[in-house]
Amino acid sequence: MSTIESITLMLALVYSISLLYWSHNKWGAAITAAMLAAAMLVSLHWPLFIGLGVALVGLFTLKKFQPEIAQGQQRINLLRELIRHALALSMMLVAVQFAINAAMLKAGVDPILVRPDIGDAFLPIAGGIELKAAIGLGIFDNDHPAAAVMLVVVLLTGLLCKRAFCGWACPLGLAGDYLYKLRKRFIKEEFAPPAWLDWILRMVKYLFLIALLFIVITMPLASIPHYLDGYYHKVADLKMAYFFLSPGPIALFCFGLILFLALWKRQAFCRYICPYGALLGLISFLSPFxxxxxxxxxxxxxxxxxxxxxxxxxxxxxxxxxxxxxxxxxxxxxxxxxxxxxxxxxxxxxxxxxxxMSARGLAIMLLILLFMIPLWAYVGGIWHSETPTELRMMLIQHLNKIGH
Ligand code: SF4
Ligand code: SF4
The missing domain is CATH 3.30.70 (Alpha-Beta Plaits)
Known part of the structure; x- marks a missing residue:
């Protein structure tokens, strides 16, 4: 677990404990603190201790100058925006770290920054295949285990608190909001589609979801070990990164479409395109809240x-x-x-x-799900990728030739 991941995780969990304490759930605060302390002591991973120091200093500073925020008593929208922006900032830092790591691998130099495993959260197909392997064959993947962990975490958020992941955590949703607001500064009109077209467009994200599920479901169980051992899986994260960083015509078309949607209508990407949103939307029917x-x-x-x-x-x-x-x-x-x-x-x-469930309660639940499960996955050895750096360095030189 990289230093950025550790600091983010500690900030989120220490803030959750503070929110639990100030909402008079002392037992909840004590249990969460005990789980956090136990994970730190079992792992003895030093960046977690640095993260704890940063989080405690941050929390005491917040308590002194912004006590309402430290106690989660600010307005609902402010609490949500605070969490969204903090998570988006962390994802941006993670993306920079990932890009530096990949660039140094490509240059044939030993990376000075480790690969942040949370990047695997952007590999939902790999995560689905890994889950299938774990359930059907009892095999745990060593290359991108965080993909399966984050898939489970996101599904759990949907099961417990509807699409709160989309509304409170997703950095793409936040970026879309900014683009939409930017467009509204120059062109004030709303371009809402008629209800029938809106319904058809909303179904598009379910088609994308079906396509992704089709890949996972139709992959024969017997061929999964071969897939997980293959080079394609080992560099799935690098291939995904190069899709964004060196876009071809298809990728450029996708970016253009996403940009157009974001400028056109508020949350259009989440509403019409995002397969994760579709999956969470379906699961959210089961949410008791x-x-x-x-x-x-x-x-x-x-x-x-x-x-x-x-x-x-x-x-x-x-x-x-x-x-x-x-x-x-x-x-x-x-x-x-x-x-x-x-x-x-x-x-x-x-x-x-x-x-x-108050907004503060929802924030606590979301942060604990998003960070406590990955922490214990890390402690349990199903978070960090074990793909050797030398192998990644060799494979990144031939990325275009590596297929399924
Ligand atoms: S719930 Fe009732 S009172 Fe509250 S905003 Fe909606 S319509 Fe108005
Ligand atoms: S109905 Fe759901 S999406 Fe709409 S404002 Fe309320 S919580 Fe947000």
């Missing part, structure tokens, strides 16, 4: 007033003010609607039996 509207407290029913503030605040264009439960696969649990609602108790994120 959903946005629910209390007809007892909502101004429409309780006071007979006209109100649609929740609907107008929704970036996913969901009609919230007429529903008692938002079941849509597009709901990213962003809680914009809750933040916009003028009536306390009218709108909340809860289970059917009435267990409510």
């Amino acid at each position: 959903k946005i629910r509207r209390s007809t007892e407290h909502c101004l429409i029913n309780s006071k007979g007033m006209k109100c649609d503030k929740c609907t107008r605040a929704c970036p996913a264009n969901i009609i919230v003010h007429t529903q008692s439960t938002v079941r849509s696969d597009e709901c990213q649990a962003c809680m914009n609607c809750v933040a916009a609602c003028p009536k306390k108790e009218a709108l909340y994120f809860s289970t059917r039996s009435g267990i409510k």
Whole structure:
């Protein structure tokens, strides 16, 4: 686990412990702290200790100058933006580290920076094949184990808290938001497609998901060990990086399309293209937590007033003010609607039996899932890639010739 990964992980988990403590869940804070301490002591991985130091200094500074943020008592949108930007910054640093590592390999020089394993999170097909191998054959991959770990983590977030990963963590969603805002500064109009076209476009991401699942499902179990031993799998991360860094005509077309979508409509990439979003959307139907509207407290029913503030605040264009439960696969649990609602108790994120989850609770759950599982995967030896550097250095020279 690289230093950047370790510092990010420690910042997230120490902040989660602080949020648990300040939300009076002392047992939760103690258990999370104990799991963190145990992982550090078992692994004795020194960057984790550096990360702990950075996180503690950061937290005490925050507590002194911005106590509301340290305690998670800021407005919902601010909390979400804080987490999104911190995770995006970390991913940018990871991307730079990955690029330096790859560039030095290509130059035939021993890299001064290790390869960040979290980059494997961008290999969902490899992750799916690895999971299939683990379940069907009891084989654990040694080259990109983090791909399977992160796939499980992201699926768990969908199962527990809908598409909160998209709304609170995904750096691509954040980049899309910035592009959309940039376009709106110059061209104010909304170019919303008609409902029928919107529905058709939304189905496109499911077609991409079907294509990805097809690759994983149709790969015969018996041929998986051969695939995992092959050079293609060993450099899947480098091939993916070169797809972005030295784009051919297909990649350029894809980038152009994504850029156009992001500028055209808010969250258009998440809504129409992203197969991860499609997967999370499907799984989110199983999530016990959903946005629910209390007809007892909502101004429409309780006071007979006209109100649609929740609907107008929704970036996913969901009609919230007429529903008692938002079941849509597009709901990213962003809680914009809750933040916009003028009536306390009218709108909340809860289970059917009435267990409510605040924005702070959602942030805690998400951060613990996203970071505690990878930490223990690292301790358990299913995080760090064991592909030798010399082999990667040799293979990167022949990247274009390496196929399935
Ligand atoms: S319904 Fe609420 S939580 Fe869901 S996407 Fe819309 S604003 Fe966000
Ligand atoms: S914003 Fe609140 S009060 Fe207004 S319609 Fe939505 S739930 Fe009801």
